[in-house]
Amino acid sequence: xxxxxxxxxxxxxxxxxxxxxxxxxxxxxxxxxxxxxxxxxxxxxxxxxxxxxxxxxxxxxxxxxxxxxxxxxxxxxxxxxxxxxxxxxxxxxxxxxxxxxxxxxxxxxxxxxxxxxxxxxxxxxxxxxxxxxxxxxxxxxxxxxxxxxxxxxxxxxxxxxxxxxxxxxxxxxxxxxxxxxxxxxxxxxxxxxxxxxxxxxxxxxxxxxxxxxxxxxxxxxxxxxxxxxxxxxxxxxxxxxxxxxxxxxxxxxxxxxxxxxxxxxxxxxxxxxxxxxxxxxxxxxxxxxxxxxxxxxx
Numbered sequence: 001x002x003x004x005x006x007x008x009x010x011x012x013x014x015x016x017x018x019x020x021x022x023x024x025x026x027x028x029x030x031x032x033x034x035x036x037x038x039x040x041x042x043x044x045x046x047x048x049x050x051x052x053x054x055x056x057x058x059x060x061x062x063x064x065x066x067x068x069x070x071x072x073x074x075x076x077x078x079x080x081x082x083x084x085x086x087x088x089x090x091x092x093x094x095x096x097x098x099x100x101x102x103x104x105x106x107x108x109x110x111x112x113x114x115x116x117x118x119x120x121x122x123x124x125x126x127x128x129x130x131x132x133x134x135x136x137x138x139x140x141x142x143x144x145x146x147x148x149x150x151x152x153x154x155x156x157x158x159x160x161x162x163x164x165x166x167x168x169x170x171x172x173x174x175x176x177x178x179x180x181x182x183x184x185x186x187x188x189x190x191x192x193x194x195x196x197x198x199x200x201x202x203x204x205x206x207x208x209x210x211x212x213x214x215x216x217x218x219x220x221x222x223x224x225x226x227x228x229x230x231x232x233x234x235x236x237x238x239x240x241x242x243x244x245x246x247x248x249x250x251x252x253x254x255x256x257x258x259x260x261x262x263x264x265x266x267x268x269x270x271x272x273x274x275x276x277x278x279x280x281x282x283x284x285x286x287x288x289x290x291x292x293x294x295x296x297x298x
Contacts, residue, residue, distance in 0.1 A: 004054065007175050008032040008153035012052050019051040019068065026051045027196075028059035028068040034149035034171030036103060040194045041072045044101040054146075056085050060093045063197060070098065070198040077105070078191045080126040087217075087247045087259055096201035096289035097215050105190040107131050110152060110177040111164040118180075122151035123166035131166055134184040140164065152177055201289040204265040211293040212265040213242075218258050218278060218285045219249070226281055227258070233277035234262060237270045242297045263297060265290035 004012055011033040019026035027044075028051040029037035041050045051068045053059040059071040076082045107127055111118060120141040121128075128135070128142040135142050145151035145165075152171035155163055164180060165171070172179050195215070204212070220226035234241050243261035264271040266287075279285050 004032055005150065005153035005157045007156045008034075008052075008150060011174060015050060015052055019049045022049060023067050024069050025049045026062075026068040028053050028062040028071040030054070030056045030059050030073065031147040032150040032153055032171075034152060034168060034174045035147050036105060036168055036192060037072055037074060037194070038149065039168055039170055040074075040101050040103045040192075043103065044072065044099070044194075044196065056089055060089060060095060060197065063095060063199060064093070070196050071095070072101070072194050072196055074192050075195050076193050077126060078189060079130050079187055082245060087245070087257075090197075090288060091217055091257075091286055093197065095197040095199060097195045097291050098198045098202050098289060099196035099291050100213065100294045101194045101196070102295050103192050103194060105130070105185060105192055106168065106183055107148075107166045107185045107190075108169050108172065108182045109134075109164050109166055109180040109184050110172040111155060111180055112159065112161045112177065114178045114180050115161070116164075116180065117162070118164040119162045121164040121166050122154055124148045124151070127166050130186060130190055131184045133186045149174070196291070201287075202291055204267045204290045207265050207290055207292060208267070211263065211296070212290050213261055213263060213293050214265050214271070214290040215259075215261050215288040216285060217288070218260070219256070219283045220258070220281055221283055230258075230278055230281045233274045233281070237274040237277075239264055239270055239274045240297070263293070 027041045027048045031037050062068040063071045074083050075086050118140050120143050122143045122145040124147050125144045127148050148167040149171040151165040152167040152175050155165040156175040220230050240263040245259045246256050249257045
């Protein structure tokens with residue numbers, strides 16, 4: 001089970017055993033039980049069996065191997081930006097996006113007791129950066145950990161009353177910690193967007209009559225104004241692109257990939273025309289799937 005702290009490992013083994021009995025109900029996520037990804041699974045599919053995995057790759061492999069029906073993976077945060085690993089893992093995974101979910105991020109400071117004072121707090125680097133003003137004000141030293149709930153399990157295992165964790169409230173319940181203070185995040189609108197990955201894509205026709213999103217990556221031809229022309233395919237056809245990010249493929253720094261979301265799905269004549277034109281200007285276009293829009297854009 002990789003390197004979960006003992007309090008988390010016991011829960012992980014129990015949850016893995018339950019998922020093994022009914023993999024069709026299992027949804028894999030990265031992190032220890034009690035992580036924000038665990039919360040996202042509970043919100044998106046309350047009837048599901050959450051399956052904790054130590055890494056994003058582990059969650060993806062659980063789906064590919066049939067140990068889970070899908071995976072709930074964070075892709076971007078309103079404060080910290082994109083989750084970098086996903087842009088590289090998703091194209092290689094062979095999985096498709098079949099849904100999205102927006103989760104309000106609420107960090108809590110938790111420890112063995114509420115008294116303090118606390119010398120240090122463990123958490124994921126993103127959670128620490130999102131609570132940096134609070135930590136500075138309280139004079140608490142931030143210490144990085146693999147994930148938020150794992151930090152809570154680590155604090156429970158350490159048994160040091162002067163060490164705390166920043167994690168979701170769910171983690172305090174699971175690991176027997178006391179909540180010192182809720183909502184220690186610096187921004188009240190802190191939100192993470194998750195995508196749901198499955199082995200088979202949704203049929204775009206099944207999305208007729210509802211707002212849909214389509215996610216894809218593309219690499220433009222190495223000619224002047226190639227990106228300008230690629231984006232024009234959507235502009236001239238009236239298709240709204242809500243996300244565009246670039247990242248490097250390989251070490252040559254010559255091949256730039258672009259990750260994009262649009263409103264709409266194949267089968268819509270405007271979307272079909274846009275993609276037909278896009279392929280003319282690109283070396284490759286890889287579709288990740290079309291899925292229901294969870295929150296209006298714009």
